[in-house]
Amino acid sequence: MRDLSIVYEGLDRVDGSARFGFGSTKSLSSVSGPIEVRPTLENPSQATLDIQIRPLAAIAGTDSKALSSTLKSIFAPALFLSHHPRTLVQIVGQALCGSESGSGLGSAGRGWNASLTASLVNATSAAFVNAGSVPMKGVVCAVSVGRLQSDGSRPATLILDPEEAELPRLAGSGCFAFLFSAVLATSPLSSAEVPPCSLLWTNYTTAAPFDVSELSAARGLAEKGAHEVWLKMKESVGYLDKSISPKVDVKTAVEESSTGMEVDDEKVEI
Numbered sequence: 001m002r003d004l005s006i007v008y009e010g011l012d013r014v015d016g017s018a019r020f021g022f023g024s025t026k027s028l029s030s031v032s033g034p035i036e037v038r039p040t041l042e043n044p045s046q047a048t049l050d051i052q053i054r055p056l057a058a059i060a061g062t063d064s065k066a067l068s069s070t071l072k073s074i075f076a077p078a079l080f081l082s083h084h085p086r087t088l089v090q091i092v093g094q095a096l097c098g099s100e101s102g103s104g105l106g107s108a109g110r111g112w113n114a115s116l117t118a119s120l121v122n123a124t125s126a127a128f129v130n131a132g133s134v135p136m137k138g139v140v141c142a143v144s145v146g147r148l149q150s151d152g153s154r155p156a157t158l159i160l161d162p163e164e165a166e167l168p169r170l171a172g173s174g175c176f177a178f179l180f181s182a183v184l185a186t187s188p189l190s191s192a193e194v195p196p197c198s199l200l201w202t203n204y205t206t207a208a209p210f211d212v213s214e215l216s217a218a219r220g221l222a223e224k225g226a227h228e229v230w231l232k233m234k235e236s237v238g239y240l241d242k243s244i245s246p247k248v249d250v251k252t253a254v255e256e257s258s259t260g261m262e263v264d265d266e267k268v269e270i
Contacts, residue, residue: 001143001161001225006236008130016131020098022144022161025115026049026096029123030132033089046081047134051091053120054097067120068152069110074142074177074201079128080135089134090235091127094121098193114175114203115161116146121177122229129237138181139233140200145218147172147206156208158218160225166201172206176222180230187223194227 002023009028011017034047041048052069053064069093081089095104095116104116112120121142128136146162149171162170172200177200184196204218 001228002151002163004229005231008236008240014092014131015133016127016129018123018126018130020126021096022115022119023163023227025119025164027116027119027123028094028096029120029127030092031117031127031134032090032092032126033131033134034084034087035090037086037088037241042086045085047079047084047087048088049076049079049089049091050064051075051080051093053093054095056095056104063112066188067105070201070203071121071124075124075138078137078140080137083135084143087187091124093124094102095120097262113167113210113242114146114173115164117175118144118161118177121175122233126233126236129233133193137183138195138197139196139230140177140179140181141197141226141233143222143229144175145169145204145215145225147210147218147244158214161219171208172199172210174202174218176204176219176224176226177201178226180211180226194209194230196227197223197230201225217249 005021005026007019009017009019011030014030014032017028019026019114021027037048041050051068052060053071054060055064055070071093075091079089087188097116098104104112121140125140128134129139144161145165146159148157148159148169156171159166162173178197179200180195180197182195184198186196193211199219202219204215
């Protein structure tokens with residue numbers, strides 16, 4: 001798997017924001033909420049979850065709206081939305097890269113590759129951790145798995161987090177999203193450092209037929225990669241406060257400047 005990077009941007013006018021990247025595949029996400037909701041979107045039993053995905057260039061199209069629905073289905077089970085009824089939780093995701101295939105560029109009909117989808121999921125989870133205003137059942141971590149085409153010498157092989165250059169050689173790929181929570185039942189891969197996890201969503205597909213054993217192998221490989229993402233996210237919490245730039249007290253600066261002007265005026269009168 002490529003190098004993981006997490007940066008808490010500290011964007012203004014949002015409750016939390018984070019940038020996540022698998023190598024050069026990076027995404028930015030922000031979380032606002034609970035905030036006031038429009039009467040037409042108000043839900044008396046739980047908070048309304050609104051997700052907007054923006055491509056690197058152009059305006060959001062059908063592919064971006066489809067990805068918004070996908071992220072909503074991933075994060076809705078991971079949040080305690082019933083704790084804040086009649087409010088709005090808004091997520092805004094931004095792609096920070098684009099490949100020649102058109103993924104992340106707003107190209108209609110070309111979709112978003114699995115690695116970019118996984119980076120959006122992880123960036124959103126980190127933004128929720130940064131915000132701390134929406135209660136969560138656990139942390140959602142996602143990785144992508146690719147299937148290299150088979151040739152005469154070797155069968156098809158599964159790779160974790162395929163790079164942009166490997167996308168044309170893939171016979172299939174998919175994103176796997178897992179929910180890590182201490183309240184879940186223990187799994188064979190769980191340890192003292194990493195809590196148990198369960199599969200929330202996947203869109204793994206291949207051009208060639210595949211059986212249940214291959215899907216199970218892809219899930220196991222993705223779960224190992226998700227453990228690395230969770231450990232990286234846990235490590236990033238340690239420097240969460242350090243990554244946010246300090247705010248400048250504008251009022252104090254204005255008062256100091258006005259005091260200095262009064263002193264100068266007194267000197268002039270003398």
